[in-house]
Amino acid sequence: MNSSQSAKAHCAWAFADAPIFERKIRISTQYMPLPLTNEEKEIFQLARPHLQVMSNELHTVEVVGFCLRLMQSVGGDRHIVIPAAILHDTGWAKIPEKVSQKIRIPDGEKESIKVHEEISALIAELILRDVNYDRAYIDEIIAIIIGHDSRRQPLSLNDKIVKDGDKLSRFSKRFLPIWPQWGDGAEAKDLFGALSHGVKNWFFLSDSRKMATHELRHRMAESRSRLENL
Numbered sequence: 001m002n003s004s005q006s007a008k009a010h011c012a013w014a015f016a017d018a019p020i021f022e023r024k025i026r027i028s029t030q031y032m033p034l035p036l037t038n039e040e041k042e043i044f045q046l047a048r049p050h051l052q053v054m055s056n057e058l059h060t061v062e063v064v065g066f067c068l069r070l071m072q073s074v075g076g077d078r079h080i081v082i083p084a085a086i087l088h089d090t091g092w093a094k095i096p097e098k099v100s101q102k103i104r105i106p107d108g109e110k111e112s113i114k115v116h117e118e119i120s121a122l123i124a125e126l127i128l129r130d131v132n133y134d135r136a137y138i139d140e141i142i143a144i145i146i147g148h149d150s151r152r153q154p155l156s157l158n159d160k161i162v163k164d165g166d167k168l169s170r171f172s173k174r175f176l177p178i179w180p181q182w183g184d185g186a187e188a189k190d191l192f193g194a195l196s197h198g199v200k201n202w203f204f205l206s207d208s209r210k211m212a213t214h215e216l217r218h219r220m221a222e223s224r225s226r227l228e229n230l
């Protein structure tokens with residue numbers, strides 16, 4: 001059984017009550033536009049209905065933004081990295097939020113984490129086929145998505161960029177206040193402690209570590225300035 005068949009077998013229940021594509025849904029994007037190609041924008045537009053839980057749209061925008069920044073310094077294949085980043089968390093919307101909050105925790109139960117990865121991979125494959133995405137890229141994109149949380153060892157430079165971009169989103173100015181609402185988010189009172197731990201332990205690329213350090217300094221400076229202005 002290949003990964004797509006496995007995802008379908010695992011997750012048939014998730015699609016019982018909802019169409020996979022909602023082209024008619026128009027969700028205005030409230031976030032800064034990303035410098036995406038028209039094809040990438042189309043993929044994002046199709047992903048958007050699947051990102052309307054747990055602030056996943058903002059999270060995804062930040063992940064894509066960090067992946068773009070990382071690719072400027074480390075390379076990687078944009079045809080793989082950007083669709084994988086856009087689509088990697090589309091599966092959360094098919095899982096009841098109460099369940100998500102329980103499994104989206106550090107060292108969450110692996111089989112449950114796999115469910116969201118497999119649903120995301122299935123949705124990704126359908127969206128990529130829908131936009132007639134080059135078949136040569138789809139298998140690698142799906143392989144990245146299907147292990148983006150559960151697989152500890154990265155498959156490639158493209159995989160490292162997506163994994164690191166996913167973690168870097170926690171350091172962004174817009175996403176940091178939202179992170180504590182996720183099951184895996186740090187306690188609000190110890191955000192900077194959790195992020196300092198993350199700088200040392202989360203990243204595969206030294207450029208990601210540098211970027212995280214830089215972002216963390218900014219977040220701490222912003223916090224100090226807020227306190228001084230109270």
Ligand SMILES: [Fe+2]
Binds near residue numbers: 088089
């Ligand atoms: Fe993510």
